[in-house]
Amino acid sequence: xxxxxxxxxxxxxxxxxxxxxxxxxxxxxxxxxxxxxxxxxxxxxxxxxxxxxxxxxxxxxxxxxxxxxxxxxxxxxxxxxxxxxxxxxxxxxxxxxxxxxxxxxxxxxxxxxxxxxxxxxxxxxxxxxxxxxxxxxxxxxxxxxxxxxxxxxxxxxxxxxxxxxxxxxxxxxxxxxxxxxxxxxxxxxxxxxxxxxxxxxxxxxxxxxxxxxxxxxxxxxxxxxxxxxxxxxxxxxxxxxxxxxxxxxxxxxxxxxxxxxxxxxxxxxxxxxxxxxxxxxxxxxxxxxxxxxxxxxxxxxxxxxxxxxxxxxxxxxxxxxxxxxxxxxxxxxxxxxxxxxxxxxxxxxxxxxxxxxxxxxxxxxxxxxxxxxxxxxxxxxxxxxxxxxxxxxxxxxxxxxxxxxxxxxxxxxxxxxxxxxxxxxxxxxxxxxxxxxxxxxxxxxxxxxxxxxxxxxxxxxxxxxxxxxxxxxxxxxxxxxxxxxxxxxxxxxxxxxxxxxxxxxxxxxxx
Numbered sequence: 001x002x003x004x005x006x007x008x009x010x011x012x013x014x015x016x017x018x019x020x021x022x023x024x025x026x027x028x029x030x031x032x033x034x035x036x037x038x039x040x041x042x043x044x045x046x047x048x049x050x051x052x053x054x055x056x057x058x059x060x061x062x063x064x065x066x067x068x069x070x071x072x073x074x075x076x077x078x079x080x081x082x083x084x085x086x087x088x089x090x091x092x093x094x095x096x097x098x099x100x101x102x103x104x105x106x107x108x109x110x111x112x113x114x115x116x117x118x119x120x121x122x123x124x125x126x127x128x129x130x131x132x133x134x135x136x137x138x139x140x141x142x143x144x145x146x147x148x149x150x151x152x153x154x155x156x157x158x159x160x161x162x163x164x165x166x167x168x169x170x171x172x173x174x175x176x177x178x179x180x181x182x183x184x185x186x187x188x189x190x191x192x193x194x195x196x197x198x199x200x201x202x203x204x205x206x207x208x209x210x211x212x213x214x215x216x217x218x219x220x221x222x223x224x225x226x227x228x229x230x231x232x233x234x235x236x237x238x239x240x241x242x243x244x245x246x247x248x249x250x251x252x253x254x255x256x257x258x259x260x261x262x263x264x265x266x267x268x269x270x271x272x273x274x275x276x277x278x279x280x281x282x283x284x285x286x287x288x289x290x291x292x293x294x295x296x297x298x299x300x301x302x303x304x305x306x307x308x309x310x311x312x313x314x315x316x317x318x319x320x321x322x323x324x325x326x327x328x329x330x331x332x333x334x335x336x337x338x339x340x341x342x343x344x345x346x347x348x349x350x351x352x353x354x355x356x357x358x359x360x361x362x363x364x365x366x367x368x369x370x371x372x373x374x375x376x377x378x379x380x381x382x383x384x385x386x387x388x389x390x391x392x393x394x395x396x397x398x399x400x401x402x403x404x405x406x407x408x409x410x411x412x413x414x415x416x417x418x419x420x421x422x423x424x425x426x427x428x429x430x431x432x433x434x435x436x437x438x439x440x441x442x443x444x445x446x447x448x449x450x451x452x453x454x455x456x457x458x459x460x461x462x463x464x465x466x467x468x469x470x471x472x473x474x475x476x477x478x479x480x481x482x483x484x485x486x487x488x489x490x491x492x493x494x495x496x497x498x499x500x501x502x503x504x505x506x507x508x509x510x511x
Contacts, residue, residue: 021166025084033077040069048125055125068118075114079107080155088159104152111148116141158198165191185296186225193217208277211267215260216281220289223252227293242294249290253282358390365418374415377452377511381407381445384422388443391429400438407445414447414511417487421445423480424456424505432458432503452509460503 052059059065082103090100119140130136165187197214227249235245257278265274365383388405395401428441441458477496484492491510498504 022085026081029077029080029084033073036073037070040066040073048122051125055128057125057128064121064124068122071118072115075111076151079111083107083155084159092163108145108148108152111151112141112145115147116144119144154198158195161191161194161198165194186221189217189221189224193221207268208273211264212277212280214267215263215277216284219256219260219281220285223249223285223289224293224296227290228297232294232297245294246290250286253285257282358386362386362390372418375418377410377412377414377416377447380416380418380421381410383419384425384443384445387422387425395433395435398435401433401435402440404441405443407443408447410447412447414450414452416452416509416511417483420480420483420487421454421507423477424454424507427477427505428456428458428503431460434459434461437461447511450511452507452511454505454507454509456505458503460498460501462500 048065049059052064087100087103087107090096120137123140126140127133127136130139196217197210227245231248231252232245235241235248238244260281261274261278263274264277265271268274268277362383365379385405385407388403392403395403425443428443432441433439439459439461441456443457444453444455446453481494484494488509493506493508495506496504
């Protein structure tokens with residue numbers, strides 16, 4: 001389950017976006033606070049009434065239990081928010097150090113004073129155990145300040161664990177490349193284990209529970225790493241892979257009985273308890289960790305196969321995209337050469353020279369920038385201007401042809417796939433211009449808030465039956481549809497309308 005959770009978007013956000021972890025911590029703390037208040041309201045049995053009865057002091061549920069505990073929970077919640085979201089970030093950035101230290105001291109004093117005050121009500125039975133009222137106050141406030149210090153130490157321990165865990169996760173690839181036995185899943189599990197140990201210590205869990213959890217989980221993480229690194233890969237090469245893996249795992253657990261028992265004895269100072277923890281650990285690993293490691297390894301193998309297939313499909317898409325580009329470039333080149341040929345026959349060499357210069361700029365664009373994945377939008381716009389100007393050379397002597405181009409300058413460094421817009425303009429000149437009939441072309445380009453708005457509007461003319469181009473919209477339009485689908489899925493809107501007299505293209509593109 002840990003592996004599946006880690007590979008989810010949530011874990012990725014936790015690593016990539018620090019603000020996401022802040023939100024997780026905020027909602028976790030808020031949820032714990034709300035549940036604590038809820039159970040405080042719902043549970044009227046677990047109180048200090050028995051201690052009050054023994055001391056022969058009248059017990060009031062709200063005065064001696066509910067309100068003091070509510071104040072304690074609220075103060076802990078607010079102090080956690082203050083330290084975690086204000087003080088610690090400043091200390092890490094080394095900003096306002098003096099103010100941060102003052103806030104830590106103020107938090108310590110606030111917890112100690114507030115807890116001391118509420119404990120005079122919550123532990124009022126103590127007034128019968130001490131010789132004087134002042135001695136009782138001294139004992140209560142001394143305990144409250146000790147508890148405040150312990151809470152701050154626990155919070156510091158939590159903060160250190162959190163940032164160590166984040167460091168391990170964000171550098172997991174480098175760590176794994178150096179130590180192949182350590183996986184990213186193991187680092188994530190180690191971080192969660194440290195946090196769980198902090199929570200167990202914070203709630204004063206039973207010592208046997210803390211020791212058991214402190215042994216079981218690190219052992220499980222170590223076994224998980226070793227099984228991924230050695231046990232499972234070796235077992236897969238044998239005839240009965242799972243059976244061989246289980247047998248080797250069982251032998252490993254037998255070998256670990258004595259070391260785990262000695263560690264348990266060292267921590268709880270009890271021989272029988274250490275032996276019990278060792279056998280419980282063996283059962284836990286054999287019943288949970290061993291089969292779970294096998295399942296996760298098989299899932300990872302399946303995921304690697306799917307990744308290979310995706311890369312293969314992506315390679316096919318790239319090859320298809322390269323093929324589409326190879327179709328577009330010669331088409332533009334021959335169109336441009338035909339234009340220059342017609343211009344040279346009609347006019348003097350000055351206009352021809354101007355056309356050749358524009359052609360040179362376009363050729364350089366196609367040779368050097370067209371094969372890049374992305375180019376500046378301003379370069380694509382400049383190429384379009386040259387193309388329109390070049391095509392206008394052969395129509396400038398015909399008064400019935402009107403060409404309007406309004407291409408706004410894009411000052412932002414926005415990038416676009418090369419040769420993505422020009423096919424629409426090329427199609428307009430190819431099918432919208434007639435030297436015998438009134439014709440017009442209008443091209444507009446507008447950029448605003450990461451969106452590109454591109455319109456091409458041109459006249460159309462009925463073609464003769466023997467015209468080989470009749471019924472064709474050109475190779476460019478079909479190619480650009482495929483390129484948009486490959487490069488900008490769900491990020492573009494292409495609208496094409498055609499009538500007997502006009503042809504309209506509108507493209508909205510999210511850059």
